[in-house]
Amino acid sequence: MQTADIRQRWLDFFARRGHTVVPSASLVSDDPTLLFTVAGMVPFVPYLTGIVPAPYPRATSVQKCIRTNDIEEVGKTPRHGTFFQMNGNFSFGDYFKEGAISMAWELLTSSEADGGYGFAPEDLWVTVYEDDDEAIELWKKVAGLPDERIQRLGKDTNYWHTGQPGPAGPCSEIFFDRGPAYGIDGGPATDDDRYVEIWNLVFMQYLIDDVKSKTDFRIVKELPKKNIDTGMGLERVAFIKQGVENMYEIDQVRPVLDRAAELSGRAYGANHDDDVRMRVIADHVRSALMLMSDGVAPSNEGRGYILRRLLRRSIRAMRLLGVDGATFRELFAASRDAMKAAYPEVERDYAHIEQLALGEEAIFLRTLESGTSILDGAVGETKAAGKAELAGNTAFLLHDTYGFPIELTLEMADEAGLAVDRIAFDELMTAQRTRAKADAKSKKKVLADLSVYADYRAKGETVFTGYTELLTESSVLGILVDGQPVAAAVAGQTAEVILAETSLYAESGGQAPDQGRIVGDGFELQVLDVQKPVKGLISHTVKVVSGEVGVGVPATSVVDEQYRRGATQAHSGTHLVHAALREVLGPNAHQSGSYNKAGYLRLDYGWNQALSAETRTEIEEISNNAVRDNLEVVTRELPLDEAKALGAMALFGEKYGDVVRVVDIGGPWSRELCAGTHVRSSSEIGMINIIGESSVGASNRRVESLVGLDAFRRFAAERALVSELSSNLKTRPDQLVERIGDLVANLKSAEKRIAQFEAKALTDRVPALAANAVRTGDVLLVAETVGSLGSGDELRSLATAVRGRLGDAASVVALTAEVGGRPVAIVATSPAARDAGANAGALAKTMAGVLGGGGGGKPDLAQGGGSDLTAIPAALDAVRRAFAG
Structure with a gap:
């Protein structure tokens, strides 16, 4: 039974029983406490909790979900997937336990010919909350289950709540027994992989408060309206019905796994470690594909960081399979073909998705090169120090800053004959996770x-x-x-x-x-x-x-009428710039985000290279031509399907209801789904002035523009600036660029000559300073102040030059200078002086202490500084006393 068939049977079954079929919500959750839609019930939480009145008494859906809390288990167990689909049926104060149990059992055990899933009743077990006697009796009554296949479990597994005060209730889980070949006997209570949970029925019947943990809370009372929330794992049922070993081998996932095997030249099923890597690739590529189809782009924070991690783990797994080059073009195409029947948007938006994936892959492959260089340097230093273990903070730096996976660090260190200090690395990772969890916990307060x-x-x-x-x-x-x-x-x-x-x-x-x-x-x-x-x-x-x-x-x-006018100008201006971008760059320049306020617009779009000055000017001109042409702005409310049939653009990653607002500017030239406020005709926008174009990711660019009066003011300010420059430089405006270029060239030439003069002046001072060397014991000591210098580097160069002038003699050069209004000290020692016990680092620290600051360095060259210029003579005396003693 194909995954699409399992999905359709579910929807058909519950639709025939009065459930409204609700399309899957986006993976990007509306809940501000969640990065993603993590369960099938998430879109229905406002109805289940009573915050929003339910628009229907019962509903059913097949919801796209993403969970990453078990990401390390992906590929290792038969059931852990990052992206998965949850079949759900919901009752909002309509049917309750008996209805949920009856329909679940009927669908599972009815024959395939009758539209069911055809499970043998003797292969099914159920668990119930330990105190839910009502559910136990219903399972016996409805399903005829014997006592030994109904197991009572505690709150940690069989009681549901949000973690906040509100609705809660016991749940009952249905398990499929894969047979003795897959593990020990004893039912789901054994927590063995032999028993696969396929369906969870939540009976939401109580109001709770004083929630301290998953198992510690207070039941206040029964809810006046009891709800049902159930979820069946589509992939889990699919791998059972398709007779394969795990969810990675079902029809929607296996094609990616097979393509990874072909690209690597390794056979699936021949080696356990390779099998895990191929399963990771199959899961992560599909998950990344679905995230990007819902508008998520790779980045360094939030949802984008999760996506980036999935993509990079896929690249790392391919590398461990022996493939160093790019593979995403083939892998993502395989996943697209496997998923497009269930989710047509994957194929419709594929050009943009592929652009994001390939851009991220190219960046990470370069990151791997730079990370490898850093790792090679660290390995060399570790070996030179005679150590057998790479420092944990080095591994963490590679992981956290450069995105270098720890598994890759372990592999490459092992090839070099080194271990990695995993204890230190894990401590740093734990500290990072603790900070992240604390941040996430603070954000969860919104839910209550x-x-x-x-x-x-x-x-x-x-x-x-x-x-x-x-x-x-x-x-x-x-x-x-x-x-x-x-x-x-x-x-x-x-x-x-x-x-x-x-x-x-x-x-x-x-x-x-x-x-x-x-x-x-x-x-x-x-x-x-x-x-x-x-x-x-x-x-x-x-x-x-x-x-x-x-x-x-x-x-x-x-x-505020003035603010609203500016905001409508900006929002309508965004539509014009978007249309102009697509006219110049093509349909792949698809808007991926925007921000509008009075007088300003920002538009993010899919593209992987900077716009030339000529292209930017062309886009700006097309936008302003549309303003000049006084295009009519028409808004209509239409059913979503009808609006899309008219060619209205649904912006990448946005969510829309069944009825949408369509905004036309100039007819089909700019036709978008949009609920914002707009001008009545394009001439009201006034003017569009593009002020910036920059990168916001591997395959995303950003255009910023001023609109209306703000755009005019910017032009007026630039005109005044040009006028002032022309007057000061005594040249015409059209010759300003050439004139300023000449001035810059002359300035650079003058700076070069000044640097040469300053360097010669420093060199000329070396003989006199060397001549001031005083023998103190076995060492020649130069302890002098040289006045004011432009930088500490000049003082350092002077000290080393004096040391060189003194030749092979045991010499110490201690110089001070005023640099930027503060005292700086440099100490340089020769090899013979160091053999005699002189240490530049210790001497610089001594001088810095007198100067009111700190310092130190290596035995041959060190620097110090402070804040008290009047203490320079005393600092030099401190050096002299050190040698006199």
């Missing part, structure tokens, strides 16, 4: 706060009137201060205010929130921010300027 919006959201969605109105009369639905509901807020307080209707635009789609006010009888609120904390609800962060605002009172939202 969302529950305060449930009552407001239950009253309906906030009506946004700002497309047509700048002023809207409404009423205050709620007020929050420090995250807690209050009856009123008074002058001087900062609060969140929720209105039934608002004309103020909430930040979304790259557009910054509106500026403005909320006013009413006896109060005025300055709007600081406007956001959508939960789907369908708009919240205004305000400062109470005067009076007192209370819940239920009439209030009017007032948009």
